[in-house]
Amino acid sequence: MKFMARAVQQALNNILRNKTVNFLCLGIIAFTLLVPGIFNYISFNLDRYISKLSENIEAIFYLRDSGNSAEIEKMLQRIQGNLLVKEVGFTSKDRAQTKFTQEFPELQYILAEFNNSPFPASIDVKFRADARNVVQIESFIRDIEKNSIIESVQLNLDWARKITLIKKFASFAGLFLSAILLIVSIFIIFNVVKINIFYRRDEINILRLVGATDWYIKTPFLLEGLILGFLGGLLAGGLLLVIIKVFPVYAEFIFNIVKQLIDFRQLPLRIFWELVITGSAIGLFSSFISLRRFIKSTPG
Amino acid sequence: MIQFFHVYKQYFRSNEALSDINLSVERGEFIFLTGASGAGKSTLLKLIYKEEEPSKGQILIDSINSTLIPPGKLYKLRRQIGIVFQDFKLMMNRTVHENVAIPLLVRGEKKAAVEKKVNSTLALVGLSHRKRYLTSHISGGEQQRVAIARAVIGNPKILIADEPTGNLDTELSIEIIRILEKINASGITTIIATHDMNLINLFPKRIIKLDKGQLVLDKASEAI
Numbered sequence: 394m395k396f397m398a399r400a401v402q403q404a405l406n407n408i409l410r411n412k413t414v415n416f417l418c419l420g421i422i423a424f425t426l427l428v429p430g431i432f433n434y435i436s437f438n439l440d441r442y443i444s445k446l447s448e449n450i451e452a453i454f455y456l457r458d459s460g461n462s463a464e465i466e467k468m469l470q471r472i473q474g475n476l477l478v479k480e481v482g483f484t485s486k487d488r489a490q491t492k493f494t495q496e497f498p499e500l501q502y503i504l505a506e507f508n509n510s511p512f513p514a515s516i517d518v519k520f521r522a523d524a525r526n527v528v529q530i531e532s533f534i535r536d537i538e539k540n541s542i543i544e545s546v547q548l549n550l551d552w553a554r555k556i557t558l559i560k561k562f563a564s565f566a567g568l569f570l571s572a573i574l575l576i577v578s579i580f581i582i583f584n585v586v587k588i589n590i591f592y593r594r595d596e597i598n599i600l601r602l603v604g605a606t607d608w609y610i611k612t613p614f615l616l617e618g619l620i621l622g623f624l625g626g627l628l629a630g631g632l633l634l635v636i637i638k639v640f641p642v643y644a645e646f647i648f649n650i651v652k653q654l655i656d657f658r659q660l661p662l663r664i665f666w667e668l669v670i671t672g673s674a675i676g677l678f679s680s681f682i683s684l685r686r687f688i689k690s691t692p693g
Numbered sequence: 694m695i696q697f698f699h700v701y702k703q704y705f706r707s708n709e710a711l712s713d714i715n716l717s718v719e720r721g722e723f724i725f726l727t728g729a730s731g732a733g734k735s736t737l738l739k740l741i742y743k744e745e746e747p748s749k750g751q752i753l754i755d756s757i758n759s760t761l762i763p764p765g766k767l768y769k770l771r772r773q774i775g776i777v778f779q780d781f782k783l784m785m786n787r788t789v790h791e792n793v794a795i796p797l798l799v800r801g802e803k804k805a806a807v808e809k810k811v812n813s814t815l816a817l818v819g820l821s822h823r824k825r826y827l828t829s830h831i832s833g834g835e836q837q838r839v840a841i842a843r844a845v846i847g848n849p850k851i852l853i854a855d856e857p858t859g860n861l862d863t864e865l866s867i868e869i870i871r872i873l874e875k876i877n878a879s880g881i882t883t884i885i886a887t888h889d890m891n892l893i894n895l896f897p898k899r900i901i902k903l904d905k906g907q908l909v910l911d912k913a914s915e916a917i
Contacts (some may be wrong), residue, residue: 395801396801399798595782595784596784598782599782599783599784599795600795600799601767601768601771602742602744602771602776602782603771603772603776603795603796603799603843603847604768604769604771604772604796604799604800604847605768605799606768606799607764607765607768609799
């Protein structure tokens with residue numbers, strides 16, 4: 394405990410001793426974490442939006458007249474058993490005709506021409522709100538469509554496909570940019586710790602010669618990286634929150650549609666902590682590799 | 694306490710810093726290690742506290758073969774040896790108290806114990822009045838005494854001083870050797886590297902003389 398308290402104090406002293414370098418480093422870490430944070434946030438909102446729209450995803454499977462009731466019952470059970478499905482309904486040929494009559498009474502005269510209902514029976518499927526994965530829904534529908542009693546499928550999924558595509562692009566671009574910026578971040582912390590080791594090389598040598606253990610010497614440097622990364626993550630989270638609060642004010646005038654699509658106002662705690670944890674991990678990792686390279690355990 | 698068996702130290706193929714050194718130092722001895730500049734004094738001392746490795750031969754410190762100590766366990770050896778460096782190696786931006794306390798702090802000793810030991814050690818070297826001074830604000834002689842205090846505060850078995858009087862006038866040099874004598878009287882094996890023969894003649898102690906890396910003399914002071 395005493396050892397850690399000393400190490401933390403030493404790390405904070407190091408940070409304050411080289412204020413310019415460390416604050417510059419902090420700003421760069423915050424920026425490099427902010428970019429993935431923004432992409433993560435956009436991706437999160439698109440996910441939520443897709444999820445919200447998923448409540449309205451409906452598929453209507455029109456059945457062939459040749460299908461018997463046992464086959465239909467079996468199909469209903471199969472659809473009902475799928476986890477993506479929220480609700481299943483069966484509309485018989487007669488029911489379809491009644492619905493048509495109720496919805497379009499002015500067109501009733503057309504039906505008078507037919508002895509039986511001209512409408513096919515159908516199975517109406519509503520999907521769950523958490524069914525975020527449009528691909529899964531499509532795959533399920535394709536699977537059901539193969540059945541011989543299904544004549545055709547009506548599906549309102551085009552918009553979901555488009556949003557999924559945007560989300561994929563956002564995730565990919567975010568991942569690509571994040572990877573580059575995280576490498577930059579690691580490189581910067583690595584060099585800041587290297588500079589601090591260089592500044593304190595005489596002190597490190599003295600500590601070694603008076604019998605300090607390797608961990609006694611290395612821990613403050615490790616903590617220094619950890620603290621810089623942690624603070625960088627906090628700063629990035631704070632900046633992201635500011636952007637989220639400020640941007641919609643402008644977005645309202647410029648991107649009305651975008652504003653409708655995305656709920657800008659909330660920063661999920663998950664994203665905030667992800668930034669802080671990623672920052673801390675990067676800080677710790679960078680100082681670790683810096684220490685491995687520049688502080689040897691060998692004599693002298 | 695310290696034994697060298699056929700120890701060689703070669704930095705480059707043609708540069709042999711030490712050649713076939715055999716010597717034995719008993720517990721509690723006081724030794725002057727002498728020789729001209731470049732004779733190998735500092736190298737020999739560095740081999741004792743393992744800042745250098747011998748090219749050949751074996752070194753036993755308190756019956757432990759120091760060449761076999763892994764880097765991770767080196768601190769155990771260093772805690773048994775107090776070192777006074779030629780260039781002091783003090784932290785100039787820290788106080789006298791902070792410098793002297795370092796060996797105890799790295800061992801995790803309690804604050805009260807550290808305070809007590811720092812006070813008594815500073816009294817031993819006559820620096821109690823400079824306790825709160827920045828090390829950069831005291832004289833060279835006082836800095837040397839801070840270095841001695843730091844070397845002995847951890848109660849080492851061996852005290853090594855590399856040219857501890859190199860930058861001091863005769864009067865101060867004598868004072869420093871008297872302090873080291875006092876420390877030696879408490880049972881600490883003391884080895885002092887110096888090329889100052891006048892100083893050596895003032896203190897009748899065992900002398901080990903090196904010349905071009907070879908041990909050329911190992912006798913009591915009056916024999917010179």
